[in-house]
Amino acid sequence: MAPRRDEVHSITSMTSPATREFEVRKWTYLIMMGIRAAAIVLAVLLPGALRWVAIAAGICLPYFAVVLVNAVHTKGMPAPPDFSQLPPDDRPPLPGPMVFPDR
Numbered sequence: 282m283a284p285r286r287d288e289v290h291s292i293t294s295m296t297s298p299a300t301r302e303f304e305v306r307k308w309t310y311l312i313m314m315g316i317r318a319a320a321i322v323l324a325v326l327l328p329g330a331l332r333w334v335a336i337a338a339g340i341c342l343p344y345f346a347v348v349l350v351n352a353v354h355t356k357g358m359p360a361p362p363d364f365s366q367l368p369p370d371d372r373p374p375l376p377g378p379m380v381f382p383d384r
Contacts (some may be wrong), residue, residue, distance in 0.1 A: 306350045313346035 317339055324335035 310346055310350045313342055313349065317342040317346070 320335045320338040320342065324332050324339060327335055
């Protein structure tokens with residue numbers, strides 16, 4: 282089948298290189314862990330309620346750092362195919378239930 286000629290590729294739809302994404306993820310995680318280290322030091326130095334806030338930050342920041350760093354960046358990723366716009370005859374068939382003969 283010949284390629285469609287009306288399809289236009291745009292450089293802005295390309296994803297960033299894996300090395301660049303790794304660097305951004307690494308620095309984001311390092312900054313978050315630096316904030317956590319500061320929160321742990323502040324938990325030792327601060328009195329009263331602020332100490333508990335610093336302790337909570339020291340406990341919760343690793344979770345938020347991992348979630349933030351591992352978040353999927355969808356900018357530039359192609360959209361999934363929309364099969365609902367196809368006529369019924371052109372839609373791929375859905376797999377039916379698996380029927381196993383009695384043994």
